[in-house]
Amino acid sequence: MNLIASIKPKMHVKTGILAFGLILISVAAACSTNVATSTKARDDSFTVAESRKIVVNGSNGRINVGAGTDDTVRVQATLRRPDNLKYEVTQDGNPINVEVEEQGGRFSFLGQSPGADIEITVPSNTRVGLRTGDGTIELYGMHQSGTVRSSNGKIIMDDVTGDFDVHASNGSVDIAGATVTFDIESSNERIVFAGVIVPSVGNRMTTTNGSAEITLHRIPGEELDASTTNGSIKTRLPILTTFSGDKHHIVGTIGAGDAELFVKTANGPVTVQRDTLMKS
Structure with a gap:
């Protein structure tokens, strides 16, 4: 061989x-x-009058909205894999609409899939309608109302006033410096609220797998209905209870009871307290 x-x-x-x-x-x-x-930058600006509104339907990216000082709406975006995205910014009267749609599937090679990170500056009295599929939503200095929804990311709001519907499917909700009425829901994370609850019917806060912590900056009074399936309830405020069947459910009045607050968690504690820096 x-x-x-x-x-x-x-x-x-x-x-x-x-x-x-x-x-x-x-x-x-x-x-x-x-x-x-494989990224592309977009920068669009519009002049708006009264009855302002910004509507964003994002996809696979964060949305950041902050208050400006004039009557201009500026929308800046970083598009990842722009050839696989449909990105449109349009003005229909005073409403501004931002639409992001993934095209050609969501195949990711070496870690990057199509998406858009969006930065928006608007007048502070602009109504908002914000939605994203995968990403964080941040809202700062807005003094109107609106809806904020993320199906797979956290929501952060600071220095906000108005009536807000907030929903995070798989992310936490953190709201600070707020003077609001609200309906807040987190399917799988904690909720933290710090601010003033405006007297109103129907302030709701619910989470499936997380804690709920409410810190009140001013106490005109709340009618509190708090319950948890597998957790504890702590009220670090004087409360006149009208029902306390067990450690998992309490109903009572804090102060004058001008506002209504319903809090419910399935697998986490509930805490209601006052700001430690607040004067008595």
């Missing part, structure tokens, strides 16, 4: 495998560079 003849085919196979591996590495590196640079 010719030993040299038997060795050569094996060497050719190994050489071929090595070459193929080098080709794959080169392709991956090239694709990585393309993915890293």
